[in-house]
Amino acid sequence: MAYLGNSARTKEVLAKFNMSAKKKFGQNFLIDSNVLAGIVEASKVTDNDCVLEIGPGIGSLTQYLAESAKRVIAVEIDRSLLPVLDHTLSDYNNVTIINEDILKVDIGEIVAKYNDNKPIKVVANLPYYITTPIIMKLFESGAPIESVTVMVQKEVADRMVMGPGNKDYGSLSLAVGFYAKAEAVMDVPPSSFIPQPNVGSAVVRLERYEERPVEVQDDKYMFEIIRTAFNQRRKTLSNSLANNPALKVSRQQVVDALLEMGLDEKVRGEVLSLEQFAALSDILQR
Template identity: 60%
Template sequence: MPTLGCPSGTKAVIEKYNLSIQKKFGQNFLIDDSVLSKTVEAAGVTKNDTVLEIGPGIGTMTQYIAESAGKVIAVEIDRMLIPILADTLSDYNNVKVINDDILKVDIEKIVQEENNGKPVKVVANLPYYITTPILMRLLESELPIESITVMVQKEVADRMAEKPGSKDYGALSLAIQYYTEPTLVQIVPPGCFIPQPGVDSAVIHLQCHKEPPVNTADSKFMFSIIRAAFAQRRKTLSNGVANGNLGLSRDQVVSALEKLSLNPSIRGEKLSLQEFADLSDLLYKELNK
């Protein structure tokens, strides 16, 4: 039974180990049982599932996942937490802790060795300072992932589901919607953590698409176009892409936009995922004549 989903349980561990919370690793420990339970429920974790957890901290979320999952693989960067995890997870024989950096470790190898290459579910309270790099690593590497259910800053969760035309719509919105179907699970106030973050948080569930919602000749090239389009938001898309070191001139981009009946002075925030796919295909052909 989980023991850390409350202030007293977490404080007891912090005091027992004289734990110094590492801001550099974005450590904020959840102390709300209902938030933890709802997160695991939203992830749809069952005994048939192997779950990859990123940043288990002192093992709070890990305990809740382990109650429902067949197996949990927890990757923790802070070596100081490894002996603490051995203690807090001692009642669970279905958890394996790996001391490594999720941005550097070979996740595909881990999934192959620990789950025979079958799809895993990702559940995590992500370090806020590297949320986007972690999500993009998981999505772009084409790992066998069924879904991703994570705690992130609320403003980041909002950006994931934004539609064209919004000031918060950008490269992250397009990437999340290309690879997944995002669903907001719950808003989590600062009081649900020790220490309290300075912002509201949110749990978001990302159900990975079996097939992308749009077709494109080269998805990596499409995202290079998208990143260039949003690198300097005040610039027009044609100027942004022309300055993106992609080997494309402004005239080539303008010509492609005109073929799609789009205004040559349009900005990236106005284009839908389908329009970016169509634009990238035209520019891909232009580069490969």
Template identity: 55%
Template structure:
């Protein structure tokens, strides 16, 4: 099978099957071999690795993964792509194609069944419309991960990597940075895809912590405080938290927490570091 990273080969296979792009699935197929090689190199894939690919499309990245990894499981939602995948991946005996919606797949049991519960690598050109739920699903469900290397919208990559006080900093930045260290590998322009997306993309590497540097008494409280802060990001932290439906703290309790930790009473959530959010969360856990 010819390599699909070459535009002509991609167009030929799409024409052969009369494939029609589905906007609802956010389908943009990579047609740049340099970008594909960057993804494989960034993920540091070896024959020891089990790789989960989300949204393989016509199998462009999958071909590269099959050549580098020990085993690949590719989860594709669009049933119209399955016959194409069966052809483009026919030369490889180390790949399994699953026709499912990744958000409905029990990834934990998939890892148990296919990889004996050992850590996996997730590598994907992610559909932009479900990027955040996919990434959070992997981390919040504590899937055993040794790495996540994904192509996502550049704007989302910037948000994941953002620091306190910047316009991109928000709940997603804090949530991902709690679980992993983010690193932007490459920015990818729209002309590397078919069809061309309207926005730029980026390959981001998320390296999960082996041992978390953070000690948190109550993870669900921590994330509720983070969500509350960015729900109304122009408000002070005190007002955001006391107005948030999912929390029941009064102003005095939150003020006490900030005072005890030496933080200004008028501070906004967007100015707080992850460590400060954790300190507030732990204080409230211990004192309320």
């Protein structure tokens, strides 16, 4: 039975192995059983599911997942945690630990090897300093991923779920929205971790679309437009896009495209929806 969802047991395990959280890996260990149970509930994991967990740490969330899922594949970059995981997960025969960097592994190969290429669910308490690269790798990998349920920094969670016109709306909002429906699940205070982070956290569930919500001729070109627009928020869209040589467009071309779309030529990117960015991308590539 899962037993790591509290401070005393977590400290006991860390002391047993003379371990402490490593800043370079962004380690903060969850010590709140209600949050751990809430993450698993939000992920909608069943005993038919294969789960990919990223950064299991000492195995707190892994224990909860192992009791709900058919199989858990946990990717952990920190080699020193392997003996800890051997200890904390010794009662579970449905967990496989892979000692790799999630940003370097082939997620498609993992799904093929451990789940016969059938869709998996991703669940993780992500290192905050590399949240966005991990999220984008998951979606851009092309691997069959049904959903992604993750604990992230509250500020990042807000960016994932916000729409146009909000101060938290940005390239991450649009990137996530291109691949999945984002739902805020719960806020998590710093006191739920050892050591306590300096910021609040939140759990977000991303349910991948079976069909993308917009059609676009070249999604890479569209995301270059999006990145450019939000890298220079204070500039008008026509000026910022014209200043990026990779887009190969003039200011007048952007102005003409915006007017064709019924938008003001002085509009900024923060008010455009995903559908509008897709339309702009297609017009500029004609």
